[in-house]
Amino acid sequence: MTLSTTAPPIAEWVAALTEANNADPEISAHGKYFTCSYLLDMETHTFVVQLDRGKIVDIAVNPGPLDVAYQFAIKASADTWRNFGVRLPAPMYHGIWAASFQRDMKLEGDVLVLMQNLRCVTRQIELLRVVGVPV
Amino acid sequence: MSKISPVTGHYVDVDVDGLQYKVFYLENGTGQPLVCQHTAGCHNHQWRGLLEDEEITKDYRVIAYDLPRHGKSDPPENTEWWTEEYRLSADHYANFIVALVDALELENPIFMGSSFGGNIALQLALRRPDRFAGVIPVEGADYSPGFYLDWWQHPHANAAQVCASGVWDLMAPQSPDADRWKTWFYYSQGSEAFKGDLYFYSVDHDLREKLSEIDGDQCPVVMLTGDYDYLTTPGDSARTASQIRNAAFIEMKGIGHFPMSENHPVFRTYLIEALATLQSKARRLTPTS
Numbered sequence: 023m024t025l026s027t028t029a030p031p032i033a034e035w036v037a038a039l040t041e042a043n044n045a046d047p048e049i050s051a052h053g054k055y056f057t058c059s060y061l062l063d064m065e066t067h068t069f070v071v072q073l074d075r076g077k078i079v080d081i082a083v084n085p086g087p088l089d090v091a092y093q094f095a096i097k098a099s100a101d102t103w104r105n106f107g108v109r110l111p112a113p114m115y116h117g118i119w120a121a122s123f124q125r126d127m128k129l130e131g132d133v134l135v136l137m138q139n140l141r142c143v144t145r146q147i148e149l150l151r152v153v154g155v156p157v
Numbered sequence: 158m159s160k161i162s163p164v165t166g167h168y169v170d171v172d173v174d175g176l177q178y179k180v181f182y183l184e185n186g187t188g189q190p191l192v193c194q195h196t197a198g199c200h201n202h203q204w205r206g207l208l209e210d211e212e213i214t215k216d217y218r219v220i221a222y223d224l225p226r227h228g229k230s231d232p233p234e235n236t237e238w239w240t241e242e243y244r245l246s247a248d249h250y251a252n253f254i255v256a257l258v259d260a261l262e263l264e265n266p267i268f269m270g271s272s273f274g275g276n277i278a279l280q281l282a283l284r285r286p287d288r289f290a291g292v293i294p295v296e297g298a299d300y301s302p303g304f305y306l307d308w309w310q311h312p313h314a315n316a317a318q319v320c321a322s323g324v325w326d327l328m329a330p331q332s333p334d335a336d337r338w339k340t341w342f343y344y345s346q347g348s349e350a351f352k353g354d355l356y357f358y359s360v361d362h363d364l365r366e367k368l369s370e371i372d373g374d375q376c377p378v379v380m381l382t383g384d385y386d387y388l389t390t391p392g393d394s395a396r397t398a399s400q401i402r403n404a405a406f407i408e409m410k411g412i413g414h415f416p417m418s419e420n421h422p423v424f425r426t427y428l429i430e431a432l433a434t435l436q437s438k439a440r441r442l443t444p445t446s
Contacts, residue, residue: 110330110331113385113387116330116385117325117326117387118326119326119387120327123303123387124387134313134314137308137311137314137319138313138314140318140323144322144325151330
């Protein structure tokens with residue numbers, strides 16, 4: 023499902039996602055142990071999101087192969103991510119399970135860490151509906 | 158003045174396959190029994206909206222039970238169930254439901270279930286078309302592999318949250334937050350049963366070669382599936398219905414895998430259509446005297 027949107031500049035998006043996450047009531051209430059790092063691979067750009075006790079403390083933009091360590095990865099085409107970054111996503115673009123079962127999303131790396139933080143990661147990905155995606 | 162719901166709860170003893178169960182069910186309404194099965198790892202509160210839906214309960218006796226090991230229905234009374242891994246089989250699941258409707262002495266019941274309840278609805282239509290006036294499989298299909306996962310009970314993760322958030326994406330984003338979170342809450346309570354239920358859902362249930370054997374004339378089949386369901390898609394249910402004699406499929410828009418629980422106001426419009434379709438099929442096939 024090809025979607026035409028205007029991507030926000032990367033620096034603005036990094037700031038917007040950080041602010042949205044760090045001010046989110048649900049993540050604030052339940053993110054006491056939400057400490058991990060993960061790769062968001064959006065095909066044309068990659069990001070490593072670093073969490074500490076529920077707060078985003080860093081988002082590395084287009085890191086080199088060995089620049090930044092991460093524990094698990096969420097990978098999909100830019101088109102799939104564009105469909106995530108809208109207020110009301112179409113079916114199968116409404117979550118990482120849906121897109122992994124029915125679209126081209128891949129969950130890789132130490133998936134146990136993803137499962138340990140599933141509630142907060144799920145909420146964090148839904149924040150893309152508000153801040154959009156930079157691809 | 159207090160508001161007291163007309164929904165009542167009861168327990169009934171059910172003996173099946175050598176196992177003794179004390180089964181809890183909620184009910185409301187009068188008329189033809191409409192027997193409702195919750196989804197895997199959940200319980201009968203998923204049907205809370207339907208149980209108080211006066212337009213339906215004026216014509217149907219809605220009965221929503223907790224499958225043993227769920228909600229207020231305990232595991233078997235007469236075995237050391239804690240010494241065995243729970244894996245629900247199609248045989249035992251179907252036998253239990255028939256034993257339940259027999260224990261309640263229900264005449265011409267319609268069976269409706271969602272997800273693994275939808276799949277067992279198809280099994281009942283195949284196995285006992287003589288015992289049910291029709292079935293409404295919700296989010297059901299002939300085959301639904303891929304969800305019998307170790308993650309549901311991994312000792313290094315919070316199983317309650319993995320189960321609850323693992324099924325979150327099965328709901329549509331436009332369903333009301335309060336109802337989606339109630340459904341999430343129910344799922345945080347059922348992780349021990351969830352995986353064993355999914356043994357039936359994703360492993361033991363496979364009707365791909367048997368759909369043509371379902372007597373949809375004797376037991377009409379009307380299937381409902383939401384377009385946000387990534388596990389059993391509308392395409393899966395449409396494919397299934399197309400191979401069952403006298404079956405119908407209705408796609409539900411803007412709703413997901415737990416329609417009765419995540420958004421009853423939307424679900425009910427499709428359910429009313431499904432019940433009318435089912436009654437129409439049943440009437441068409443009833444011999445006139």
